[in-house]
Amino acid sequence: MTGTPTTATTAAPPAVEMRGIEKSFSGTPVLTGVDFTLAPGEVHALAGGNGAGKSTLMKILQGVHRPDGGTIAVGGREVSLTSTAAAETAGIGMVFQEFSLVPTLSVARNVFLNHEPLRRGLIDDAAMVRRAGEILAGMGVDLDPRREVAGLPTGYWQLTEIAKALALDARVLIMDEPTASLTKTESEALFALIRRLKERGVSIVYISHRMEEIYQICDRITVLRDGGVVLSQPLADLTPERIVEAIVGRRMESALAWQERPAAPGPDAPPLLEVRGLCSGAVVQDVSFTLRAGEILGLAGLMGSGRTELARVIFGIDRPEAGEILLRGEPAGITNPRIAIAKGIALVPEDRRRQGLVLEHSVRENLLLPVLGGLTRGGVVDDRRGDGIVTRLVERLRIRLVSPKRPVRLLSGGNQQKVVLGKWLGRDPDVLILDEPTAGVDIGTKTEMIQHIRELADAGKAVIVISSELAELLAVSDRVLVLRGGAVTADLDRREIPDEESLQLAIQGVRT
Known part of the structure; x- marks a missing residue:
């Protein structure tokens, strides 16, 4: 048999693979056999109604909760995420909806909080400022790391949270409602940063209730309802109506359709x-x-x-x-x-x-x-x-x-x-x-x-x-x-x- 020899290629393993995740609290099931896969360099939306299990699933990935059953692999290797420190060691970072920063400290101090660079047993401020500056520059952010966080606009608080995660060499970022406190301009800047991180191979779990954002920035979506996966597909294959139906479990008229209310008072009413x-x-x-x-x-x-x-x-x-x-x-x-x-x-x-x-x-x-x-x-x-x-x-x-x-x-x-x-x-x-x-x-x-x-x-x-x-x-x-x-x-x-x-x-x- 003749011809050009072929070279076998091995696809990169998933950045995160969670299989059969189970979790109950006080005997009440919260997660029932959840599968979730995050590809390298992917922005994956995680959606669902309040109480669907999104936060619990991500807290398990973050090491806050231990699963009652199932397995977790990061980069193709099975891991036991028994603490947030273990998750950080595995390269998993969390960007919180409610900021976890210390406002009276500088950006650099917040970025390296609890893992400050040391020199002769003392905190090396110069190294901390230099390294924080390098991280921010790599993010495409023009921000003096010596600035006190309290004096910064909200958008920079969010960017500092992301820099804090990247300082731990995170290859997986969990973003929980990251635009909740941002203006439209700040949100656009965040989306540009997410695209740059994606190009660098960082994988992102994006939790949001805002459908327009999900379509703008995400590649795939997984929807949870009542503790189980009801939908997991590329966004290109889905309409917003199909996603909403998966979230609420039924077809519904748009919540944002306006109809003039007959009972509304006229301009002459007192x-x-x-x-x-x-x-x-x-x-x-x-x-x-x-x-x-x-x-x-x-x-x-x-x-x-x-x-x-x-x-x-x-x-x-x-x-x-x-x-x-x-x-x-x-x-x-x-x-x-x-x-x-x-x-x-x-x-x-x-x-x-x-x-x-x-x-x-x-x-x-x-x-x-x-x-x-x-x-x-x-x-x-x-x-x-x-x-x-x-x-x-x-x-x-x-x-x-x-x-x-x-x-x-x-x-x-x-x-x-x-x-x-x-x-x-x-x-x-x-x-x-x-x-x-x-x-x-x-x-x-x-x-x-x-x-x-x-x-x-x-x-x-x-x-x-x-x-x-x-x-x-x-x-x-x-x-x-x-x-x-x-x-x-x-x-x-x-x-x-x-x-x-x-x-x-x-x-x-x-x-x-």
């Missing part, structure tokens, strides 16, 4: 809330608007535009320097949150874990916190009435839990968000201010939250919604107030905004 000439430092500048019962007002703007700061002033967290707030035509006299709550105003804050919940307390205790005064007689809480309120709120918001007596920190992000909303619904407020109410929640929970907001408005509540997701803002609002530099630049009827691009131009101050 205002429930009026804000006149409100000023607070440089972040709220002469803001005026009205809000009617049954109306949903969206607040749009870039980060730093004053949206959250305006909400804080209305709720009494910050004191205004000028202007006034009226409720039903009368001065509200709001000087602190206690007065705002008594007047029927509630605020669901942007950071649910730090500002909206007491994480070590139970779901029950969190839901009853704003109404404890009304449940207490002679220093004793009426547990029967309290249990009734909790049961109604859990059923109304469809909060998934094992028991309301378990700590709220054990719930998924979407269910925690429902608890933050639910605790205020127990007081039946007239005005609700919702700051990023669907941040970090899956498409199914987002659909439910948007529906709850519409139902609250239909019941006569006045609702303010702050959101960085323009499609969501357009889906739920009757009017949109655009802020820039702390001032109102546009007050738009939803019917005047044909699409996201038009709202984006309004936010940027571009006239069409």
